[in-house]
Amino acid sequence: MHAEPVPPATDLVIPPPETLLAMYETMLTMRRFDERVRDLTAAKSIPGYTHTYFGSEAIGAGVMAALAPTDWIASTYRCHGHAIAKGVALDAMAGEIYGRVTGTAKGKGGSMHVSDFDVGMLGAFGIVAAGIPVALGAALTAKRKGTGQVAVAFFGDGAVHQGVFHEGAGLAKLWNAPVILLCENNQYAEATAIEYHLNTETIADMACAYAMPAERADGMDVVSAYTAAKRAVERARSGGGPTLLELVSYRFSGQYEGDAQAYQPPEEMARWRERDPLVTFERLAPERGVSHDAIEVVAGRVDAAISAAFEAAERAPFPDPESLYDDVYVSYP
Amino acid sequence: MRELTIKDAINEALHQAMEADPDVILMGEDIAGGGGRDEHPGAMDAWGGPFGVTQGLATRFGRDRVMDTTIAEAGFFGAAVGAAMTGLRPVVELMYVDFAGVAYDQLLNQAAKVRYMFGGKQRVPMVVRTVVGAGFRAGAEHSQTLYSLFTHVPGLKTVAPSSAADAKGLLLTAIQDDDPVVFFEHKRLYMTKEHVPEEAVPIPFGKAKIVRAGKDLTIVAIQRAVQFAQEAAEALAVLGIDVEIIDPRTYSPLDESAILTSVAKTGHVLIVDESYPRCGLATDIAALIADQGFDSLKGPVKRLTAPHTPVPFSPPLEDAYLPLAPKIVAAARALLRA
Numbered sequence: 001m002h003a004e005p006v007p008p009a010t011d012l013v014i015p016p017p018e019t020l021l022a023m024y025e026t027m028l029t030m031r032r033f034d035e036r037v038r039d040l041t042a043a044k045s046i047p048g049y050t051h052t053y054f055g056s057e058a059i060g061a062g063v064m065a066a067l068a069p070t071d072w073i074a075s076t077y078r079c080h081g082h083a084i085a086k087g088v089a090l091d092a093m094a095g096e097i098y099g100r101v102t103g104t105a106k107g108k109g110g111s112m113h114v115s116d117f118d119v120g121m122l123g124a125f126g127i128v129a130a131g132i133p134v135a136l137g138a139a140l141t142a143k144r145k146g147t148g149q150v151a152v153a154f155f156g157d158g159a160v161h162q163g164v165f166h167e168g169a170g171l172a173k174l175w176n177a178p179v180i181l182l183c184e185n186n187q188y189a190e191a192t193a194i195e196y197h198l199n200t201e202t203i204a205d206m207a208c209a210y211a212m213p214a215e216r217a218d219g220m221d222v223v224s225a226y227t228a229a230k231r232a233v234e235r236a237r238s239g240g241g242p243t244l245l246e247l248v249s250y251r252f253s254g255q256y257e258g259d260a261q262a263y264q265p266p267e268e269m270a271r272w273r274e275r276d277p278l279v280t281f282e283r284l285a286p287e288r289g290v291s292h293d294a295i296e297v298v299a300g301r302v303d304a305a306i307s308a309a310f311e312a313a314e315r316a317p318f319p320d321p322e323s324l325y326d327d328v329y330v331s332y333p
Numbered sequence: 334m335r336e337l338t339i340k341d342a343i344n345e346a347l348h349q350a351m352e353a354d355p356d357v358i359l360m361g362e363d364i365a366g367g368g369g370r371d372e373h374p375g376a377m378d379a380w381g382g383p384f385g386v387t388q389g390l391a392t393r394f395g396r397d398r399v400m401d402t403t404i405a406e407a408g409f410f411g412a413a414v415g416a417a418m419t420g421l422r423p424v425v426e427l428m429y430v431d432f433a434g435v436a437y438d439q440l441l442n443q444a445a446k447v448r449y450m451f452g453g454k455q456r457v458p459m460v461v462r463t464v465v466g467a468g469f470r471a472g473a474e475h476s477q478t479l480y481s482l483f484t485h486v487p488g489l490k491t492v493a494p495s496s497a498a499d500a501k502g503l504l505l506t507a508i509q510d511d512d513p514v515v516f517f518e519h520k521r522l523y524m525t526k527e528h529v530p531e532e533a534v535p536i537p538f539g540k541a542k543i544v545r546a547g548k549d550l551t552i553v554a555i556q557r558a559v560q561f562a563q564e565a566a567e568a569l570a571v572l573g574i575d576v577e578i579i580d581p582r583t584y585s586p587l588d589e590s591a592i593l594t595s596v597a598k599t600g601h602v603l604i605v606d607e608s609y610p611r612c613g614l615a616t617d618i619a620a621l622i623a624d625q626g627f628d629s630l631k632g633p634v635k636r637l638t639a640p641h642t643p644v645p646f647s648p649p650l651e652d653a654y655l656p657l658a659p660k661i662v663a664a665a666r667a668l669l670r671a
Contacts, residue, residue, distance in 0.1 A: 137415020167408025
C-alpha cells in the first residue's frame, strides 16, 4: 500500500521553463554531489558518517523553489541536498565534508551538519526530528517581529514517532505559527519499512490530531513538490498557520553510505527507479516547455562545478588544532 | 533599605529585562495560568508558575510575551532555541529540574552545539529557569538538584544563586548573555530576604562571592549549602575555628582562582553540596583543588554531599539526606582534628 506511487499535487503549478531548468540544475547538482560523497566514502577519502539524498532530490528542489531566500529551514543529517537547494556554496560544503578549514563550519561539523546560517539554514541536526521545534521557534520570531518569513522543518517518515514531532505540531497550531512540517517520506526509517512502523494509513493523516491542514503528494516530480509546498508557504505567510506536508519519495540510498540495503527488495527499487526524479523531469520536460538541449547545457555546467568544489576541498588545509577551542561560547571568562 | 525575597527579586529582574528589551519573551507551563479562561476574573496570572515567581508579568506584558505552553518541555525548549537563534531572547521555565529528562535533547544537542557545530555564526541567547532542591517533602521526582547534568555540557552556562541580590543580578546577566544559560532556583530559598538594589545591575558570571572571610578552613558551598555553611560557621566560631565560605555562584564558568586563593590561605577545604556525590559539582571542585591546589593543602580535600540515593519523601529520611549544619560542623572538626 505505502510502496505504491502517490498522485501528484492537485492543481499543478507549472513554472516557466527557466525556473524549471533551475530546479533541474539543483536536482542534478544534488545527485552529482552525493555521487562524489558516495564514492569518496567508499574509497575512505572522507572521514566519518555520510548520508546521501538519492531519490528525494525533487522534494528539496521543489520546496526550496517555493521559499524566499530569507525563509528558514531546519535540516537533518541527510542535509547535502537541502544545503544545495538553499544556496550553500559547493566549495564550503565539500570542504566541510572533508573536515577542512574552508568548510561551512571550518571542519567542526562534518557531513551530517553541513549548514549555513547566512542562507537561512537554522542547522542540520543529527538527532531525528530535532529540527522541528527549532523551526517552530524561528517561525515564532517571524510572527512576533512581523517579518513575513516562513520556516520549514524537514524530517523523514521515521521522525513522526518522536515526541518533538507531536509537541511541535501541537505548539505550532496553538501559536498559529508560520511553519511547515515537511515530511520527506522516503519509505524507510533507518532499516525499517514504513509498512512496519506507521500506524495510520498516511503521515498526512496524523495532522487530524492537531486540526492542522495537511497534504500528501508525489515527491518524485519536482513540480508536484513545488506546487504542494507553494500552497503551504502561502498559507503560512498569509497568517493561515502551520501545514503538515507529506511528500512521498523513495530512498535509493541506504540509511548511511556503506549500508548494504539488504532490507530493500530489488524489484521495489527497480520499480521506483522508473520514477527517479531526474528521469521524471526529463520525461515530462518537452510537454513543460524544456528542451533536451537546454538540459544538456545544464548537465555540463553542473559537472564542472562539482569537480571544482571537490578539487578545491582536497587541496584545502585542515584546521589549526588551536581552533578546537573556538566558537564554544560567544563569551566565556 | 528595602528587602526582597529571592522570589520577588527574580520577578523584578524579569520585569526590568522585559521592560528594557522587547525581544525578551517568557515561555513555560502556567507561567501565567488561566489560559482559555481570560473572560473569568482572576484567571489571568492565576499561577505565575507553581511558586508564583512569574506572577504579574502576563498582566503587564500580555500573553504574547508571557506564553503559557502546553505540557511539552521538549517542544518549547526547541522553540526557544530557534527563537533565540533568529532574534528573540526567550526565558523558558522548566517547572522542576526533575523534568529535564523530557526536554534534555534540545539543550544538550541543539542549544549547546549549534554555535560550534555550524561554524560560529549562531548565537543562542536563551535562559532556562528551573526549580531545584530537596526540603519540600516532594519526593524523588520533584526534589533533585542535577546541577552537574548541565554544567557537564560544553556550550551551556550554569548559575545557582543563594541570595536575593545575586538572584536578581545574575538573572539580568543571564538574559543579556548571548549563550544558553541554565539558571537554578532553589525552592527552599525562594523566601530568603535581603537588600536588593532597585536598579537593574547585572552581576558578572565567573566571579565567586566570599560570603564570610576566615583563616582556618575554606568551605565551598553550593546554593542552599551556603545557608547550612553559615549556620555551621557560627557553631565552629565558638570552637575557635574561623571559617571562610566561598559561594561560586556560577559553575560554568567557574571562578577557579577564588577557590584556589582561599585554599592557599587556609590549607583546609570542605565542599558542601546537596546533590548526588558521583560526578557532581563537589567532586568536580575537589578535582580542581587536587589538580591545581595540592601544594597548599594541609589535609585531604573533603566533600560533604547527599548520599548516592534518590531523594526520599518521609521527613526524617529527607532531613537525614541533606548536608545540614551539624554534619558540616562534624566534618570540619574531623578535618581540623578539633
